[in-house]
Amino acid sequence: MSDHSEAPPYILVVDDDELLNGLFCQFLLTKGFETLTAHSLVGAVELFKTGIAVDLILLDYQLPDGNGLELLDMMSLDPVAQHPPIIMISAKEDPVFLENCFSRGVADYIIKPVNLSLLALKVSALIKSVALQRVISVQNAELERFKKEAEREESVAKFTYEYLLRQNSRKIDGVSMWLKSSSSFSGDITLAKISPGGDLFFLLADATGHGLSAAITVMPVVSIFNTMVEKGFDLQAIVTEINKKLIRDTPQDRFVAAILIQTHQEQKKIDVWNGGMPTAYWVDEGEVLQAFTSRHMALGILDESMFDASVITCNFSGKGIIIAYSDGLIEEVNAQGSSFSSARMANLVRARVSNLHTFLITSLKEYTGRDQYRDDVSICMLELDKIFASCGKQLKDRPPRQWLP
Amino acid sequence: MANVATIRMPKRFDYSSSAEFNTKITAALASRGTITLDCNDLEYIDSAGIGLLVMSQKKVQAQQSDLVITNLKPAPREILQLANLQKIIAIT
Numbered sequence: 001m002s003d004h005s006e007a008p009p010y011i012l013v014v015d016d017d018e019l020l021n022g023l024f025c026q027f028l029l030t031k032g033f034e035t036l037t038a039h040s041l042v043g044a045v046e047l048f049k050t051g052i053a054v055d056l057i058l059l060d061y062q063l064p065d066g067n068g069l070e071l072l073d074m075m076s077l078d079p080v081a082q083h084p085p086i087i088m089i090s091a092k093e094d095p096v097f098l099e100n101c102f103s104r105g106v107a108d109y110i111i112k113p114v115n116l117s118l119l120a121l122k123v124s125a126l127i128k129s130v131a132l133q134r135v136i137s138v139q140n141a142e143l144e145r146f147k148k149e150a151e152r153e154e155s156v157a158k159f160t161y162e163y164l165l166r167q168n169s170r171k172i173d174g175v176s177m178w179l180k181s182s183s184s185f186s187g188d189i190t191l192a193k194i195s196p197g198g199d200l201f202f203l204l205a206d207a208t209g210h211g212l213s214a215a216i217t218v219m220p221v222v223s224i225f226n227t228m229v230e231k232g233f234d235l236q237a238i239v240t241e242i243n244k245k246l247i248r249d250t251p252q253d254r255f256v257a258a259i260l261i262q263t264h265q266e267q268k269k270i271d272v273w274n275g276g277m278p279t280a281y282w283v284d285e286g287e288v289l290q291a292f293t294s295r296h297m298a299l300g301i302l303d304e305s306m307f308d309a310s311v312i313t314c315n316f317s318g319k320g321i322i323i324a325y326s327d328g329l330i331e332e333v334n335a336q337g338s339s340f341s342s343a344r345m346a347n348l349v350r351a352r353v354s355n356l357h358t359f360l361i362t363s364l365k366e367y368t369g370r371d372q373y374r375d376d377v378s379i380c381m382l383e384l385d386k387i388f389a390s391c392g393k394q395l396k397d398r399p400p401r402q403w404l405p
Numbered sequence: 406m407a408n409v410a411t412i413r414m415p416k417r418f419d420y421s422s423s424a425e426f427n428t429k430i431t432a433a434l435a436s437r438g439t440i441t442l443d444c445n446d447l448e449y450i451d452s453a454g455i456g457l458l459v460m461s462q463k464k465v466q467a468q469q470s471d472l473v474i475t476n477l478k479p480a481p482r483e484i485l486q487l488a489n490l491q492k493i494i495a496i497t
Contacts (some may be wrong), residue, residue, distance in 0.1 A: 187452075207479050208452045252463055253423075253456035257488065276488045297489045325485065327452075342483070375451075 009055040009127045012036045014044045014071070015089070016064050024058060026118075031120050033127075040065045045074050054084045055130055056123060059106075061090035069104050085126045089114060096203045101178050154212060158185060161215055164222055165189070174386025175202065176357045179327075180377045187214025188326045188376040191222065193229045198265040198395035200387050201238070204380050205258035205299075206277065206326040214376075217254045220245045221299070235262040235271045236309040239299065243307050246300030255300035259292070259324050261382065262315065265391045270322075270384075271311040275299055278342055283322030286352040292322075321356060322382040323349050328375035332368050340367055357381035406471050409438035414447045418454035418481075426485045434468050445476040455488050462494050473497060 011028055012201050015021040025035040026114075036054065038044040041063050057241040068088050075083075085107035090097075093111060101109060108122050170193060175268045187207040194200055203225050207214040221242050228238045239260055246256060251307040257276030264271070274280065276298035283291040296308055325345070332340045344367075345360075353359040360379050410433035415422055433440045442458075458474075465472045474496045477485065485496060 180441060206452070208456045253453070253460040255452075255456060257452070278487060294487055297492055301493070327484070331484075339480070351411065 008032055008034050009130075010034045010036060010305040011054060011056045011123065012038060012044065012047065012054045012059055012084075013058045013383065014038045014041070014063070014068070015058075015060040016040060017060070020114075027116050027120070028058075028123065031123070033123070039063075041068075041071050041074055042099045046070055048075055051104075056126055057084050058119075058123070059086050061088055069101065069106075080361055084368050085130060087119075087122055087126065093200075105298055125269045133148055142175070144253075154185075157212060157215075161185065161219070164219065165191075167226075170194075172200065172387065173390040174383040175200070176303065176381040177204075177363055178357065178379045180247075180371075180373055182328070182373055182376050183211040185212050185215035186376045187218065188328065188378040189210070189222065190378055190380055191225055193226065194394050195229050196232050196398070198391045198398075200263040200265075200382075200391050201225070201235070202261040202324075202380070202382060203258060204324045204326065204378055205256050206328070206376065206378070207256045208254045213254075215330055217246070217250055217300075218256055220249060231399070233262055235273055235311055239273050239275070240304075240307065240309045241298045243309075244300070244304060247303055250300055255298040257294075257298040257327070261322065262311075262386055263382075263384065263391065265388065265395060268316045268318075268388075270314045270316055273309065273311045278325060278330055278345070280322060280324040281346075282314070282320055282322045283349050283356070284348045288346075288350065289317070289320055290314050291346075292324075316384060316388070318385060318388075320384055322384065323356060323360070324379040324380045324382075325360075326376060328373060328377035329364060329379060331375060332364060332373050332377065334367050338360075340364060407438045408441055409433060409436040409470070411441040411443050414442050414444045416446050416448050418447055418450045418457070420451075420453035420457075421442050422454065423457055426457055426461070428439040430464060432463055434464065434470065437468060437470050440465060440472045442472065443476055444474060444478070444481060448478060450481045450484055451489075455485070455490060456484075458490060458494060471495070 011033050013021050013024045013035055015024065018039065021037055021039065025037060030036050034054065036047060038047050042065055058166055059068040059071060086104045087108045088101050089110050091112040098109060107126055110119055110122060153322045172192050172194065175192045179186055179188055179190060189205045191203045192200065205218055205221050206269060207217040214379060224242050224245055226239060228241060259272065259277040259280055262271040272280065272292045273296065274292050274294045275296035276294055278291040279294070281288050292312055330340050330342045330345055348363055349356065351359055357379065364377070412429045412433065430440070462472050472494050474494055478497065490496065
């Protein structure tokens with residue numbers, strides 16, 4: 001095909017009748033096309049071998065060295081593959097013959113004696129179709145390039161994101177976190193860290209939307225949580241700061257629902273702040289000791305004057321587990337379109353099973369009949385006795401402070 | 406405050422609804438008053454949809470108008486309550 005979209009289309013006229021060939025060329029020139037001439041199949045093939053770009057072939061069926069259909073074979077053109085469209089010229093009108101022409105890849109057909117006006121219309125229509133195909137093919141190539149570029153950028157961003165998560169969360173005995181992403185990036189995030197004072201800080205957050213945009217929104221949450229826990233701030237200061245940062249640095253329609261938990265090692269109490277997350281449960285032996293319902297709006301919505309950092313405080317009795325999860329869990333649907341639901345969760349957490357965390361994950365899979373979900377789904381379990389033991393051990397093993405004179 | 410516009414919410418309200426919804430909110434803000442979001446058809450709203458409502462509330466508040474949500478079905482009502490949206494938008 002012609003390389004220059006601005007240049008007039010090139011048409012190759014293959015006809016052994018020099019007079020007729022010249023007439024076609026002259027007529028097509030008057031219609032704004034450029035023409036090339038061949039008088040035999042061999043001549044046409046030779047022309048193609050020079051690499052010349054042709055937009056359409058006007059081909060006489062009866063040629064001295066064979067019939068027009070043989071040109072397809074001689075040029076080794078696959079009738080299905082893209083090649084210049086061919087208009088066959090012949091006096092034959094036999095339907096079987098015509099069918100054969102079209103099945104071999106001929107685009108159109110014109111009967112002798114040739115009606116020049118009809119020829120001009122057919123040539124124009126095919127040239128337009130070729131131009132359109134060319135545009136589509138360019139756009140497809142462009143789309144493919146964008147797609148590859150996006151994939152490359154996403155893989156770099158994913159690496160950075162996962163590195164950030166690895167750096168900011170530690171495996172702590174008694175904390176089980178299960179997260180299933182609906183895309184490469186998760187809008188859900190779970191973090192657990194023990195403070196210098198031996199308190200466990202746990203966070204489960206769910207950012208607006210899914211994928212990269214959701215993941216970007218939770219990134220500031222990760223760094224603030226990590227830094228402030230390390231510096232010994234309490235839960236209320238941490239949620240206040242995260243809220244402030246999200247209000248300042250993220251678009252108005254972006255926010256992060258979150259539940260944060262602090263276990264106080266020395267005072268033996270638990271603080272919980274729940275903003276926009278489903279009810280978390282503190283359960284023991286099938287009994288719900290406390291339900292931590294959402295009392296606040298998600299982080300990143302209310303400005304400082306309206307933001308409420310108050311927490312629910314419970315005394316730790318030395319037993320039980322806390323189950324926290326994202327709304328992706330209760331909104332997942334089964335084959336009948338019924339959601340897993342918060343009511344089902346309220347019942348399931350009362351189950352007397354050896355491992356409630358595994359039980360809930362399995363229950364979701366059995367209910368939906370799938371292990372890939374529409375939304376990001378997280379289920380976390382905090383085993384309080386183990387956590388208090390872990391925190392106590394860390395406090396005991398901590399190197400003594402070095403006082404400088 | 407007098408009702409100046411009623412916006413009929415779609416069956417699904419998520420990020421794909423943003424362009425149409427924002428256009429309707431902008432048009433409704435031409436007059437000061439109460440803008441009612443009629444949720445009779447609404448069956449599903451996700452966090453992006455809640456984000457759109459929050460953003461609209463801020464726009465409406467800046468224009469000294471009100472936003473009211475009505476006719477919520479149980480499933481979307483539960484989602485909005487979970488998000489505590491009633492703290493900033495009246496739900497009737």
